[in-house]
Amino acid sequence: MNTMPPKRMVKLAFKNLGQYKLRAGLTMLGIVFGVCSVVAMLSVGEGANREIQEKIQRMGSQNILIKSVKVPKDESTSGGRQSMLASYGLTYEDARQFSQFVPNLVASTPMKILRYDVQYKARKLQTDVVATVPWFLRVQHYRMVRGRFLAGSDMEFGSPVCVIGSRLARILFAGCDPIGRTLNIDRDAYTVVGIVGDIAQGELPVEGELWLGGENQNVYIPLRTYLNKRGDLFAQWSQGGGVFEKIELHEVILSIDKQENVERAVDAVRRILRKNHKQEDYSIVVPLELIRQARETRRLFNVVLGSIAAISLIVGGIGIMNIMLATVSERTREIGIRRALGATRRDIVLQFLMETLILSLSGGTVGLAIGAVIPLMITATTNVKTVLTFPSFAVAFGVSVTVSVIFGIYPARRAALMDPIEALRHE
Amino acid sequence: MTVPIVELRNAVKEYASGALRVTALRGIDLRIDPGEYAVVMGASGSGKSTLLNLLGCLDHLSAGDYLLGGENISRFSDDQLSDIRSRRIGFIFQSYNLIPQLNVLENIEVPLFYQGVSEKAAAERAVVLAERMGLADRLRHKPMELSGGQQQRVAIARSLVCDPILMLADEPTGNLDSRTGHEILELIDELHAEGKTIVMVTHDDAIAHRAQRVVRFLDGEIVSNDWNGAEKP
Numbered sequence A: 001m002n003t004m005p006p007k008r009m010v011k012l013a014f015k016n017l018g019q020y021k022l023r024a025g026l027t028m029l030g031i032v033f034g035v036c037s038v039v040a041m042l043s044v045g046e047g048a049n050r051e052i053q054e055k056i057q058r059m060g061s062q063n064i065l066i067k068s069v070k071v072p073k074d075e076s077t078s079g080g081r082q083s084m085l086a087s088y089g090l091t092y093e094d095a096r097q098f099s100q101f102v103p104n105l106v107a108s109t110p111m112k113i114l115r116y117d118v119q120y121k122a123r124k125l126q127t128d129v130v131a132t133v134p135w136f137l138r139v140q141h142y143r144m145v146r147g148r149f150l151a152g153s154d155m156e157f158g159s160p161v162c163v164i165g166s167r168l169a170r171i172l173f174a175g176c177d178p179i180g181r182t183l184n185i186d187r188d189a190y191t192v193v194g195i196v197g198d199i200a201q202g203e204l205p206v207e208g209e210l211w212l213g214g215e216n217q218n219v220y221i222p223l224r225t226y227l228n229k230r231g232d233l234f235a236q237w238s239q240g241g242g243v244f245e246k247i248e249l250h251e252v253i254l255s256i257d258k259q260e261n262v263e264r265a266v267d268a269v270r271r272i273l274r275k276n277h278k279q280e281d282y283s284i285v286v287p288l289e290l291i292r293q294a295r296e297t298r299r300l301f302n303v304v305l306g307s308i309a310a311i312s313l314i315v316g317g318i319g320i321m322n323i324m325l326a327t328v329s330e331r332t333r334e335i336g337i338r339r340a341l342g343a344t345r346r347d348i349v350l351q352f353l354m355e356t357l358i359l360s361l362s363g364g365t366v367g368l369a370i371g372a373v374i375p376l377m378i379t380a381t382t383n384v385k386t387v388l389t390f391p392s393f394a395v396a397f398g399v400s401v402t403v404s405v406i407f408g409i410y411p412a413r414r415a416a417l418m419d420p421i422e423a424l425r426h427e
Numbered sequence B: 001m002t003v004p005i006v007e008l009r010n011a012v013k014e015y016a017s018g019a020l021r022v023t024a025l026r027g028i029d030l031r032i033d034p035g036e037y038a039v040v041m042g043a044s045g046s047g048k049s050t051l052l053n054l055l056g057c058l059d060h061l062s063a064g065d066y067l068l069g070g071e072n073i074s075r076f077s078d079d080q081l082s083d084i085r086s087r088r089i090g091f092i093f094q095s096y097n098l099i100p101q102l103n104v105l106e107n108i109e110v111p112l113f114y115q116g117v118s119e120k121a122a123a124e125r126a127v128v129l130a131e132r133m134g135l136a137d138r139l140r141h142k143p144m145e146l147s148g149g150q151q152q153r154v155a156i157a158r159s160l161v162c163d164p165i166l167m168l169a170d171e172p173t174g175n176l177d178s179r180t181g182h183e184i185l186e187l188i189d190e191l192h193a194e195g196k197t198i199v200m201v202t203h204d205d206a207i208a209h210r211a212q213r214v215v216r217f218l219d220g221e222i223v224s225n226d227w228n229g230a231e232k233p
């Protein structure tokens, strides 16, 4: 049995579609919107997902973050009057026990994080001062911009040196090179030895957030130096008078050798803290668990996006079916003529399917093009991160073409199964 | 003995529309030999179109046999009948039945497409036939831009394009004024003179004189089968 060669079928389909330019255009529009909204949606979803993943990844999937948390004062004991000394949070003893009892521990990074006025010449700024140890840099995966980070010798000698965030460098030193210059933290003088790079936006998106997101404007100093100069007491002046806070460590990051050992280590940490603390003046953040939660959230997100996408594509498909049904019924006579002149049922099915296919392929292509531009515009205008991935293109395009063809089969079959004589008589 | 182009044996066609049964052909026998020009006449509703549709393989017999060129095609599948329509039958309709979005050449080429004839060969053949039908300066026109007579010429060219063994015409002049109709009849005469086998439905007695043979229908039966010229052996 002979059948029309594909090339000629395509030509014929274009000719036929040419009769209904407006209608074909409107049908395509349905697919265009379907595909481009799917691509855009998936890119926004993927962008959000990547952002979360990155944030968590930076905290380190092998790390356990333990933070001091201020417990709200019990009203009955303080009797409405604030006591002068607030003492809470992680202690050196906690840190010592972590090092001794937490299994598979590779590094323990203690931190004191305090807010101070930082001043260079006339410029002054209140910011977070992080007193920590040299391996902090490695644990946090920060990038040095210039100079060096805190060194072992700084700790040993309690040297008055500091490393500053890139933003702080820009604000305080505006133009001149900060390395080797001396700035004041509160009343103490420190020499700048290095500049450390940006912190990812929204860094540490967890409860008790200590650092502002965005660019790095922290100051890093050796823990030893700070303790020598200031000790553990921190005075906070407010309207009602002064309050002394005693916090030995604000945060400890424990790095475990392998991901699979993190859970056991967390158990050990919990046990130690429960034993040492009467109240829960600490919080434990396990990035690995956050990653798992993020994956779970992502799965849900994908299901929701997928459903919306499916609906919009099905609507596009129904549009195609609608148009093709109208076209078939308008062209009943033509179908009869073609059958009388030798077209088989298959020829007729293929003819109409080809028209559907051309509509959906061209609609899908335009949809992909627009769908690729929309995320760029979103990112450019709203700062929302978007990611275009090949699978999202493939899914949007593939699904739309498949849906269209499936919805196109019914009208095409209806055309082919028509009785040729009836079709010929059709006005 | 020559093999007849058409041989109907006790051909019955019944239409069942719901509970109603209409018998359009009541067991007719008909034999048409190569090169014959037969005119089918009869009152409206007597079964002329039904006969032509069956001869044109557009429909199945309810009972009886149809031999086309010696081949019994009564029980052919839809696909096989499609193939026969494209290769062996030439149809000319009262209302031309051209495809509106295709131009003259493309309309003439349609049957060749379904045979898989190459685009170039099809176009060459279509041009020759269009020129022969006096349509040389109308090749790229759409049917809407042509007169009724011109449209029917396109339809005749189309029916000739695959060199059919049987040409069928259902009241080809029914929609034309008498002069144009006359021209079309002349063309059909020419084809007959070339040896084509033609079956034409009409109810114009004047037209019937042109044919060798007149088959008269009444209520689904053949009531007379005259040879205008010499008696058929």
Ligand SMILES: Nc1ncnc2c1ncn2[C@@H]1O[C@H](COP(=O)(O)OP(=O)(O)O)[C@@H](O)[C@H]1O
Residues within 6 Å of the ligand: B015, B016, B017, B022, B023, B024, B042, B043, B044, B045, B046, B047, B048, B049, B050, B051
């Ligand atoms: N598809 C059909 N369904 C039911 N009855 C039909 C159909 N086609 C034709 N008939 C009937 O068959 C008879 C013959 O019709 P037809 O062959 O068209 O007559 P003619 O062409 O001689 O006018 C008529 O009674 C007509 O009503």
Ligand SMILES: [Mg+2]
Residues within 6 Å of the ligand: B048, B049, B050
């Ligand atoms: Mg009729």
